[in-house]
Each structure stands twice: as C-alpha cells, then as structure tokens.
Amino acid sequence: MFEPKNITKSHIVKAVSRIESEGVVLKPSTIWNVIINEKTYPPKDILRYAHEEMNGHFKWEYTGGETTNKYLKKLGYIIKKKEMNPILDLIQRYKIHIKNTELKDEVYKWEIVNTYKGRPNTDASDFTEELKSIKFQNLLYHNSIGVINHLAKEFPVELSKDFKFLLNEAEPIQIRLNTFAAQTLKLYRKLEETLGTHQDERSMATYLTLHNPDKYTFYKSSFYKKYCKLIEVNSAKAGQKYIHYLELINDLVENYIKKDTELIALVKTYIPEQYNGENHMLLAQDILYQMLDKQSDDPTEKLTQPNKSDRHYWIYAPGEKARLWDEFYDEGIMGLGWDELGDLNNYDSKEEIVSKLQELENTTGSKKNDATANFDFKQGIQIGDVIIPKKGKDKYLGYGIVTSEYYYDNNRAEYRKCRKVDWIKNDIWIEPKGNIVLKTLTDITEYTDYVESLNKLIGIEMKETIIKLEINSNKPVNQILYGPPGTGKTYITKKMAVEIIDGNAPENREELSKRYEELVTSKQIQFTTFHQSMSYEDFVEGIKPKTEDNKVTYDIEDGIFKEMALKASAKKSSNFEEAYDDLIKALQNLQEDYIVLKTKTGKEFRVNVNSNGNLNLFTTKNINKQGVFTKNKLGSHFNGNQEFNGWEGYAEGVLNYLKKEFNLGHTKEDNQRKKYVLIIDEINRGNISAIFGELITLLENDKRAGNKEALQILLPYSKKPFSVPNNLHIIGTMNTADRSVEALDTALRRRFSFVEMMPKPELLKDIVIEEIVLSELLKTINERIEILIDRDHTIGHAYFINVSNKEKLKETFKNNIIPLLQEYFFGDYGKIGLVLGEGFVELVQPKTNVFADLKNYDGAQDYNQTTFKLIAINDDFNIIEAIQLLMPKTEAEA
Structure with missing residues (x-):
C-alpha cells in the first residue's frame, strides 16, 4: 500500500x-x-x-x-x-544526435579503419605503392597526403624505416613522434623544398590509428582544445598534445563509454558491421568530433550580448562588383568565395590556409591577404559584429548584424562559407572621399573616426540591433507557461508574444491589449485552444467537407498551424489579404455572372465568387465549372509555394488581375525577419501525438527551416514538402490543477522550455479590505491546499488583484474560489472547511427517524452520518467575519 x-x-x-x-x-x-x-x-x-x-x-x-x-x-x-557533469551531458547529446543521423555521415571512419587496419606494411616490397594505395580521404589534409606520397616516391627505403620506427611500440611514443617529424622534414629538405612537411600530430595520429586502432584514434587540435576547455583542464604544449589527448580519450572510454550500455547498443544498432561494441577508441573520437567540432553549438561557449567595446566593424564585398548582394540580403546571410578551399573547419590555422591556396594556385606567392579573409571570416567575426557591404571604391550598400557562427552550406552552388546576418538597411550611400578599401573583408574597428563617419552616413542604430539580437539569441522558440489557475498565465502570454514580435511590450495593460489585438488582426499572433477532440486534421491539414452552391465538396484544408507556418515562411510581406477581400466585394456587387480574365499566354477564363468566399474557375467557353481557388491557396501561391499543379496559368491570371486592379504586391519588408507567435491555450488537454503527428520533430530549434540541421517532411494529405520556419514561436499554457508537467507527452517535454507561474501573494500586499490583508489571506489558503493536495492545486493571485472592496471580495469567493475548491476536493466539504473555516462551511447533523423500520439491518446508521455543507453566500453573508474565522489565530487570540 x-x-x-x-x-x-x-x-x-x-x-x-x-x-x-x-x-x-x-x-x-x-x-x-x-x-x-x-x-x-x-x-x-x-x-x-x-x-x-x-x-x-x-x-x-x-x-x-x-x-x-x-x-x-x-x-x-x-x-x-x-x-551537471559536462561529459555525461556531451554523451547524452551525442545519443540524441545519432538517433537522427544514424551515423551515416561518419561511418566511413570505421570502414577505413577496418579496411586498412595494420597498414602501412613497412616490409612491403613496393613501399611507394603501399602508401599510395591507402585512401586517407579527409582524415588528412591534402597537403599532408601530397607530401608523404612525394617522399614515398623519392625515398621509399628511408621513409619505410621512418614509419617502422613510428609504429614500433617498444619505443616511447613521444620519441617516436618527435623522430618521425624530424626525419620527414630532413627528407623533404633534400628535395630543396622550403615549406613545411604537414606531417604534424594529426597526420601521425592517423598513421598510428590505421596501424593499431585498438590503441590509437584520430586527432584534431580543434576539438581537443574545446574538450580541455569543457572539462576545465589545461591543454598541452605543441608537440605534446596528442599524448595528452590519448590520456583524455582513455579516461573517456574507461569511466564513461564502457559503463554506458545504452550508448554501445545504440552505435551497434546503426553500424553493426563496423562496430562490435568492444573497441571504443574511435567512438570516443567521434563523440568529441561530432559534438564539439561538427555541431554549430559549442557547449564551452555561452552566447552573450556583446559589449559595445567588443563589437567590431567590417567592410565586406558580397561577390565581385557586389553581384550577390541582393541574394545575400534576401536570404539573411553573408557568404565568402574561394570555394576550392572547401569547409574552413578543416583548417586549424591561417598558415594551413596559405599552404592550401599556394597548392591550389601552384604558386609560391604569400597569399596572406586571401588567407586572412578566410581566417577572419571563420574566427575573427563574432556574433553581434557590424557588417557593412560595399560595391566598388565608393558605394556602401547598407549594414547588418552577425547572428550566427560560421557554417558551411553544401546546398549552395557557390560562396558556401556562410554566416547568418540580420540585414538592417539596404540602399546606396556614397563614400565622400571615394576610396573604400579593396579587400574582400576588412576589420575597420580601430579606425574610430572612420567608424563614426559611417555611423552618421548610413545611420547605424545599435540600440535596435541589440534588442533584435537578444530576442534571436535568448528567447526559446517553444515555451510552455504552467501553473495553478489564476497565476497570470494569460496576461504574461500576451506580454511575451508582443515582446517576441516588437522587441519590447508596453507596461500599461490597456496599451498592451491594444497592441496585442493589432498583431492578432495582422495575423502575426494567432490563438487556439487544445481540447480532447482536437486532431491533426484541425491543426495541420485534412480533408474537409464544404458546401458550395448547395453542393457538398471535399478539399484538403490547411489547419491553423500550417497556415501560420506558410505565412511566416513567405520571404516578403504583402497586401494579399486586403487585395483579395476587395476583389470578393467587387465580385459580390457585380451585375454580370463572372469576370473574364486571361492567362499569360492569352487564353480566356472566367471566375466568380461562391458562398464560401472562394473563387469558382471556369476554363471553357460553355461555362462549365472546372475548379475552385481558395483564398489560402492563392495567397500561398503568391508567396512562392507550389499550390496549383497544372493550373498555375489560371492562378497567375487571377494574381495579375489583383496586381492591376487592386494593387497587389510585396512590400520591401523582409517577412522572414518578422516574428510570428502561435498561442496554444490548455496545451495539456490535447492528445499531443495525434495533433502534431510527425511534425513534433520539426519543432526543435535546429530542425527548423533556415537552421543548420533543417528538416522537412512530406505531408500526408497534400503530398507537399513542409518545414517549420525559425521565425514562428509557439507559446503554450497549461493548468497544473488539470494535469502535472510530469504527465505531459515526453516528446513535447523534450522540445519545449517550461516557465513555472506560481501564485505571488506579494503582489497583493498593498490591498487591504477592512483590515484583511489579501496577501496573507492567499498565503493561508494556499498553505492549507498544499498540505491537503499539492502545490499544483494552489490558487493564483490574479483572482484577488482587482478586488477593491468587500463586495468584490465576496464575489471572488462566490464565483471563483469556492467553485475551484469544489472541483479540487470533489465535493468533500469537510476538506473545504479545513481550508476556509466555519465562516464558509457548516456542520449538518444527521436526521433522526429518517429510515423506515427494518429489523436486523445494522448498517442504516452508516448512511446517516454527520456531514458538512457550504454556507450560502447571499446578500446577508458577512464576508469579513467569515474571513476572520478563516485566518489563523495569533498567540494572543489562542
């Protein structure tokens, strides 16, 4: 029990x-x-x-x-x-990550190790071919591979001896590493080469790992340094890093990986042919690489609002002659060329970039400026920095604020090195002196007079930028406000929604409500309530019956969530709603049966309005109805979504008519920079799995469109691709008196941030009604409820916040407090009496002689016990006396 x-x-x-x-x-x-x-x-x-x-x-x-x-x-x-243990957190995030990727991007490492284990064979008769036959792929820099193959070709005997010494376990590893580096350099100098050999710790780690993967694993200084920072240990000096790294890897294996049976089983599930669950060295390396290097969010770094003194200003060329400026502005990014370099994450230093550029261009020139531009693009620029794009020697094109770390976008045809930028202005400003720097990327921060002149010329407003950056960085896209009834969830939800969209919210309640309603009208905020019969078809999309012109038709109808996602996804804002509504009014007042329109090719067709406010389409001269254009689908088509397969010409004809007669058009405002908020009241009352369906994964921040690991799915009814935009915020509310947070759908809990809203009696401390201090009254009631039930069923301060006299106090108890307690205690008036006292609940004595006589039945008295009932709160009810009985007695009174 x-x-x-x-x-x-x-x-x-x-x-x-x-x-x-x-x-x-x-x-x-x-x-x-x-x-x-x-x-x-x-x-x-x-x-x-x-x-x-x-x-x-x-x-x-x-x-x-x-x-x-x-x-x-x-x-x-x-x-x-x-x-929290940062290593456990790292491993937990890795598990979540590989459940999505199934290790498809990294399995090649296990395959290479299994293919080339024990190699190179230093006793091979043709060591040149032996080394050349090993496909290192991206485990080594191209320069490293090029140099070692060159040495194998020129000095096969000497190099095979150097490898034999490197792989000799009888010698201390530090001596082996130092000797191999020195000997390969000596051989390279015999070729009269002046550059480095690129046989660094990463290269030697790769050779050791392929030869003996049970003892060694791959290494890269970037994630080694991040791991040291994560676990708060000092990194080793150059030349000694790999040995220290191996110590850390062995500790990770012994103390964490070997003990984590869930992790081992998970990896075996995804790569059973490559991983037997016994050798964990490569798994340890993969955890560090994927979580610290490959993932965009570095857990060792906290995203903070940059100080003004830390902010840098950069002059930037968006392509030759600024040819990519419009594209970058529309997409909210900045990109960098030198595509032949590939992903800058593959380079640890500026010197490596110099070497690669020299190799690619077959030159001994310094390439310092080009390497600096690439290095600064990845390492120098920081979130919050100001980017000022330029064209030629005398034109500035605007300014923007960096909002992301560096990332590499394989989906772009060119300029794949990217950062996200919140572009604030787009125009042309002429440089009075006509001598803008020619380099692709230049940090001008230290030239304070120049920066100040640009601030004045372009009108760079940092206050606005800081607000936007704070919102983008710190506001979770999915939040749930939870707490007992009356804790102000509705008010705070409105305030949060306005803050997300505008950057701040009025403190005055009336002004806040007014602004909230304006945003609802403009459809930047939408409100819905979940209930037990809410379905996927209501929320996302489904087939719904409609009556049009006295006929029942069936069509795929978008739900509130899909509608809002499509609106938020549109690149530009438009006046489509107003233009379409004006067209409908004109058609309803039309004396003719329809209007005649033309497709782009000149073919005539006709439209009129049906009883649902949508457009009937007639494509033939005998006026036979062929289909219907709904308002939602026309609007979606106008925003660039494919809605009318085979009917695009007719849709464009309608849109052209709207443009000509009703001034339909896009504004200059970038819609994807606007925020949208969907408020879901009583989110805990719906069946989350049934309502969100497969979309639950798309709600995650990094899975949203425009983010690094964006996902899209094919919707089941419309068969169209769909993703959730990153400018659509969701705020849910839930009443913990109905259901606790712990009982919520696990998938939902993982993807939402939770904000607790508990009663705040201190907000009532200044409200006193005939010596009744409302803050003390609320504290007393809630202390008793918490003992009898729990804190989730306490009563919120909002019920008392507007009480100004005893009549309103009486109404609050009659209409709010007592009904809540009846619900909480399921009509157990004795327990209600323990909370409210004898001023609200009275004893009911058992009646005498209430039952008929029945001999030998002993249980009659069990049905006629002493009970309690509520005292009616009517005009004669004295609320002050009742509350005085409710409040605890002081020591003097006792």
Missing part, C-alpha cells in the same frame, strides 16, 4: 541510518539531491526506504522533481540541484 503522506521525519532518520550501516548503494538521481546530516542522497531512494520503515512496503510511485521533493521539504530537509 502506497501511503506517502504518512512518512515522518523519524522514518527518514531510520532509513538513512539503515542505508549507512548496511552500505546500501543508491541509484543516483538525475537532477536533485536531498541534504541529510550534511550528506547528499537521491530523494526517491530515500523515500523508498522511509516508506518501507513506515509500513513495510519498499516503494515510491511518484516521478522525480517537485512531485517527490515536496515530501522532504515539508519535513524540513533542503533540496539541492546537482552540478
């Missing part, structure tokens, strides 16, 4: 004593610990043992977090949040 409320402090003390004396090993908690006798313990295990001490049943049925912690808090124990 589970009786958590009967556990006392004595039971806890006995449980801890038993755990300590018997040396019981407890299961570690995920987030919280309870402090007992200056030691920390996992709360659920402590309560399991305490429950056994109390009634002999070793059990604890509640989930973790506040649901469990409240029982320990009530007994006076302190709950403390655990410090």
Whole structure:
C-alpha cells in the first residue's frame, strides 16, 4: 500500500541510518539531491526506504522533481540541484544526435579503419605503392597526403624505416613522434623544398590509428582544445598534445563509454558491421568530433550580448562588383568565395590556409591577404559584429548584424562559407572621399573616426540591433507557461508574444491589449485552444467537407498551424489579404455572372465568387465549372509555394488581375525577419501525438527551416514538402490543477522550455479590505491546499488583484474560489472547511427517524452520518467575519 503522506521525519532518520550501516548503494538521481546530516542522497531512494520503515512496503510511485521533493521539504530537509557533469551531458547529446543521423555521415571512419587496419606494411616490397594505395580521404589534409606520397616516391627505403620506427611500440611514443617529424622534414629538405612537411600530430595520429586502432584514434587540435576547455583542464604544449589527448580519450572510454550500455547498443544498432561494441577508441573520437567540432553549438561557449567595446566593424564585398548582394540580403546571410578551399573547419590555422591556396594556385606567392579573409571570416567575426557591404571604391550598400557562427552550406552552388546576418538597411550611400578599401573583408574597428563617419552616413542604430539580437539569441522558440489557475498565465502570454514580435511590450495593460489585438488582426499572433477532440486534421491539414452552391465538396484544408507556418515562411510581406477581400466585394456587387480574365499566354477564363468566399474557375467557353481557388491557396501561391499543379496559368491570371486592379504586391519588408507567435491555450488537454503527428520533430530549434540541421517532411494529405520556419514561436499554457508537467507527452517535454507561474501573494500586499490583508489571506489558503493536495492545486493571485472592496471580495469567493475548491476536493466539504473555516462551511447533523423500520439491518446508521455543507453566500453573508474565522489565530487570540 502506497501511503506517502504518512512518512515522518523519524522514518527518514531510520532509513538513512539503515542505508549507512548496511552500505546500501543508491541509484543516483538525475537532477536533485536531498541534504541529510550534511550528506547528499537521491530523494526517491530515500523515500523508498522511509516508506518501507513506515509500513513495510519498499516503494515510491511518484516521478522525480517537485512531485517527490515536496515530501522532504515539508519535513524540513533542503533540496539541492546537482552540478551537471559536462561529459555525461556531451554523451547524452551525442545519443540524441545519432538517433537522427544514424551515423551515416561518419561511418566511413570505421570502414577505413577496418579496411586498412595494420597498414602501412613497412616490409612491403613496393613501399611507394603501399602508401599510395591507402585512401586517407579527409582524415588528412591534402597537403599532408601530397607530401608523404612525394617522399614515398623519392625515398621509399628511408621513409619505410621512418614509419617502422613510428609504429614500433617498444619505443616511447613521444620519441617516436618527435623522430618521425624530424626525419620527414630532413627528407623533404633534400628535395630543396622550403615549406613545411604537414606531417604534424594529426597526420601521425592517423598513421598510428590505421596501424593499431585498438590503441590509437584520430586527432584534431580543434576539438581537443574545446574538450580541455569543457572539462576545465589545461591543454598541452605543441608537440605534446596528442599524448595528452590519448590520456583524455582513455579516461573517456574507461569511466564513461564502457559503463554506458545504452550508448554501445545504440552505435551497434546503426553500424553493426563496423562496430562490435568492444573497441571504443574511435567512438570516443567521434563523440568529441561530432559534438564539439561538427555541431554549430559549442557547449564551452555561452552566447552573450556583446559589449559595445567588443563589437567590431567590417567592410565586406558580397561577390565581385557586389553581384550577390541582393541574394545575400534576401536570404539573411553573408557568404565568402574561394570555394576550392572547401569547409574552413578543416583548417586549424591561417598558415594551413596559405599552404592550401599556394597548392591550389601552384604558386609560391604569400597569399596572406586571401588567407586572412578566410581566417577572419571563420574566427575573427563574432556574433553581434557590424557588417557593412560595399560595391566598388565608393558605394556602401547598407549594414547588418552577425547572428550566427560560421557554417558551411553544401546546398549552395557557390560562396558556401556562410554566416547568418540580420540585414538592417539596404540602399546606396556614397563614400565622400571615394576610396573604400579593396579587400574582400576588412576589420575597420580601430579606425574610430572612420567608424563614426559611417555611423552618421548610413545611420547605424545599435540600440535596435541589440534588442533584435537578444530576442534571436535568448528567447526559446517553444515555451510552455504552467501553473495553478489564476497565476497570470494569460496576461504574461500576451506580454511575451508582443515582446517576441516588437522587441519590447508596453507596461500599461490597456496599451498592451491594444497592441496585442493589432498583431492578432495582422495575423502575426494567432490563438487556439487544445481540447480532447482536437486532431491533426484541425491543426495541420485534412480533408474537409464544404458546401458550395448547395453542393457538398471535399478539399484538403490547411489547419491553423500550417497556415501560420506558410505565412511566416513567405520571404516578403504583402497586401494579399486586403487585395483579395476587395476583389470578393467587387465580385459580390457585380451585375454580370463572372469576370473574364486571361492567362499569360492569352487564353480566356472566367471566375466568380461562391458562398464560401472562394473563387469558382471556369476554363471553357460553355461555362462549365472546372475548379475552385481558395483564398489560402492563392495567397500561398503568391508567396512562392507550389499550390496549383497544372493550373498555375489560371492562378497567375487571377494574381495579375489583383496586381492591376487592386494593387497587389510585396512590400520591401523582409517577412522572414518578422516574428510570428502561435498561442496554444490548455496545451495539456490535447492528445499531443495525434495533433502534431510527425511534425513534433520539426519543432526543435535546429530542425527548423533556415537552421543548420533543417528538416522537412512530406505531408500526408497534400503530398507537399513542409518545414517549420525559425521565425514562428509557439507559446503554450497549461493548468497544473488539470494535469502535472510530469504527465505531459515526453516528446513535447523534450522540445519545449517550461516557465513555472506560481501564485505571488506579494503582489497583493498593498490591498487591504477592512483590515484583511489579501496577501496573507492567499498565503493561508494556499498553505492549507498544499498540505491537503499539492502545490499544483494552489490558487493564483490574479483572482484577488482587482478586488477593491468587500463586495468584490465576496464575489471572488462566490464565483471563483469556492467553485475551484469544489472541483479540487470533489465535493468533500469537510476538506473545504479545513481550508476556509466555519465562516464558509457548516456542520449538518444527521436526521433522526429518517429510515423506515427494518429489523436486523445494522448498517442504516452508516448512511446517516454527520456531514458538512457550504454556507450560502447571499446578500446577508458577512464576508469579513467569515474571513476572520478563516485566518489563523495569533498567540494572543489562542
């Protein structure tokens, strides 16, 4: 029998004593610990043992977090949040990541290791061919491969001896590394080469790994340094990094990977032919590489608002003669050329970029300026920096603010090295002196007079930029406000929605409501409520019956979420709504039966309006109806989505008519820079899996359109690709009195940030009604509810916030507080009386002689017990006296 409320402090003390004396090993908690006798313990295990001490049943049925912690808090124990282990967090994120990628991008490393294990064979008769036959792919720089193959061709005997020494396990590894580096350099100098050999620690690590993957693994200084920073250890000096790296890798394997059976099983599932679950060296390397180098979010870095003093100003050329400026502006990015270099993540230093450029262009020229532009594009530019695009020697084209780290976009045909930029202005400003720097990318920050002149010339407004950057960086795209009734969730939701869109929100309630309604009207904010019968077809899309001209038709209809996503995805804002509505009014007032329009090729067709406000389409001269153009689909088509397969000509004909007669057009405003907010009230009342369906994954920030790991799916009804744009925010609300956060759909909990909204009695401290301090009143009521039920069923301050006299106080109890308590306690008026006291609840004595006589029936008295009932709150009810009875007595009164 589970009786958590009967556990006392004595039971806890006995449980801890038993755990300590018997040396019981407890299961570690995920987030919280309870402090007992200056030691920390996992709360659920402590309560399991305490429950056994109390009634002999070793059990604890509640989930973790506040649901469990409240029982320990009530007994006076302190709950403390655990410090998170960054390595465990790294591995957990890796598991989530490979569930999406299934290791398809990285399996090649295991394949190479399995193919070339034990090689190179230093005793091969033709060592030149032996080395050349190994396909290193991207595990080595091109320069490294080129040099080592060149040396193998010119000095096969000498080089095979150098490799034999490098691979000789009888020698200390530091001596082997130093000797190999020195010997290959010596051979290279015999060829009268003056550049470096590129036989660095990364190269030697690759040779060692292929020869003996059970002991070694691949290395790159970039993720080695990030890992050192993550676990707060100093990185080693140059030449000693790989040995230190191997120590860290071995620690990662022994203390984490070997013990993580879930991780091992997961990797075996995806690459069973390449990974047997025993050798973990390559897996350890893959975790560090994928999580620290390949992923855009570096867990060792916190995104912070740059100080003005840290912000840099850059002059930038968007392609030759600024030919890509319009494209970059529309897409909200900046790109860099030198595409033959590939991804800049493959280079650890500016010197490596110089070497690659010299190799590609077959030159010994310095290439310093070109390498600097590439290095600065990846490493120099920071989030928050100002980018000023230019054209030629005398024209500035605008300015923007960098909003992302460097990333490489394989989907672009050219200029694949990218950063996201919030372009603020787009125009032409002439440089008075006519001598803008010619380089592709130039940091002008230190030239303060020049920067100040550009601020004045272009009108760079940093205040606006900072607000936008804060919103982009810090506001989660998916949030849920949860708490008991009356805690202000509705008001805060409105305020948050306005803040997301405008950058700030009016403090005045009336002004806030006015602005909120304006944004609802413009459809930047939409509101819906989930309920038990809400379905995917209502929310995303489905086939719905319609009556048009007294006939039932069936069409695929977009739900509120898809409608809003399409609107947010449009590149430019438009006046389509107004133009279409004007067309409908004109058609409704038309004396003729239809209007005649033309396709682009000159073919005539006709349209009129049906009873649903959509357009009937007639394509033939005998006026037979061929189809219907709905407002939503026409608008979507105008915004660039493919909606009318085979009917595009007619749709364009309607849109051209709208442009000509009703001034339909796109504004200059970039719609994708605007924010949209969908508010879902009572989100916990819907069946999340059924409503969101396969879209639940697309809600994640990094899976949204425009982000690095963007995904799209094929919708089941329309068979069209769909993705969730990154400028669409979702705010949900949930009432914890209906359902706890722990009971929510797990998939939803993983993808939303949760904001707790609890009662704030302190907001009522200045409201006093005939010596009744409302803050104390609310505290008293909630303390009693928390003991009888839990904190999720407390009562919010919003019910009392507008109470100004005793009549309004009476109305609040009659219409809000008492109905809530009736719901909470399922009509148990005795418990309601424990909360409100004898001023609100009275005793009902059992009636005498109520039953007919029946001999030998002993249970009649069980049906006629003392009960309680609510006192009617009518005109004669004295609310002040009732509340005085409710409030706890002081020591003097007692």
